[in-house]
Amino acid sequence: EANNQTCVILLISVPEGRLECSLLGKGFIFREETDTSYVVLSPAQPLKLPPKREIILFSYRTKYYDEFNVWQEFNGTFSLYLSGPGVHFTLPKLNTFGSHMCVTWESKSGLTAFWVNGKRSLRKVLRPGHRIQPQGIVMLGQDPDIFWGSFEKAQSFVGEISDLYMWDCVLSPSIIQNVYLDHSFLKGNIFDWKSLSYKCTGNVIVPSKPLTGM
Numbered sequence: 001e002a003n004n005q006t007c008v009i010l011l012i013s014v015p016e017g018r019l020e021c022s023l024l025g026k027g028f029i030f031r032e033e034t035d036t037s038y039v040v041l042s043p044a045q046p047l048k049l050p051p052k053r054e055i056i057l058f059s060y061r062t063k064y065y066d067e068f069n070v071w072q073e074f075n076g077t078f079s080l081y082l083s084g085p086g087v088h089f090t091l092p093k094l095n096t097f098g099s100h101m102c103v104t105w106e107s108k109s110g111l112t113a114f115w116v117n118g119k120r121s122l123r124k125v126l127r128p129g130h131r132i133q134p135q136g137i138v139m140l141g142q143d144p145d146i147f148w149g150s151f152e153k154a155q156s157f158v159g160e161i162s163d164l165y166m167w168d169c170v171l172s173p174s175i176i177q178n179v180y181l182d183h184s185f186l187k188g189n190i191f192d193w194k195s196l197s198y199k200c201t202g203n204v205i206v207p208s209k210p211l212t213g214m
């Protein structure tokens with residue numbers, strides 16, 4: 001180049017397929033206005049999960065039964081299953097900035113509802129009079145098809161879960177709304193995020209400072 005520019009021009013010509021080389025210490029410089037120059041990047045992994053996928057959100061399993069499981073289904077609906085039968089709800093999509101989700105089930109009436117960001121779904125009836133059995137395992141991230149195992153990658157949870165609470169009674173609407181509006185939590189008498197006893201297996205990150213966007 002006869003001019004005084006000192007920039008390095010990285011010429012990349014990839015007519016077909018993908019170029020694989022280390023970019024360490026290099027860069028892309030677009031030197032002039034054109035309608036012909038561009039760089040196509042090939043991700044090492046797909047940028048998002050395949051859309052056709054079911055996702056386990058919460059699993060409580062005893063030896064022979066999925067006692068209390070919350071799912072996002074293939075078609076995007078959300079479900080609660082109690083040892084077999086389940087109810088399904090069409091809800092707003094979970095937001096990348098975080099969503100507050102709550103499931104209520106009243107054993108006597110079977111009334112079941114999903115709450116998203118302080119708003120309650122319509123109610124459906126699931127197994128009135130049913131009793132959830134003790135001595136199971138609560139698991140986040142995987143759906144155990146047997147006690148302690150038989151996981152499927154395609155059903156695993158990918159994302160962030162925080163502020164998990166569980167009670168042995170149905171909370172009032174105002175208490176549920178306050179969790180979303182004021183981020184104020186009534187102490188959970190089954191699970192309480194502030195004093196949760198847990199054990200991580202595999203590639204699970206526990207950030208020292210939780211994200212508090214919600």
Ligand SMILES: [Ca+2]
Nearest residue numbers: 143145152155
């Ligand atoms: Ca499974």
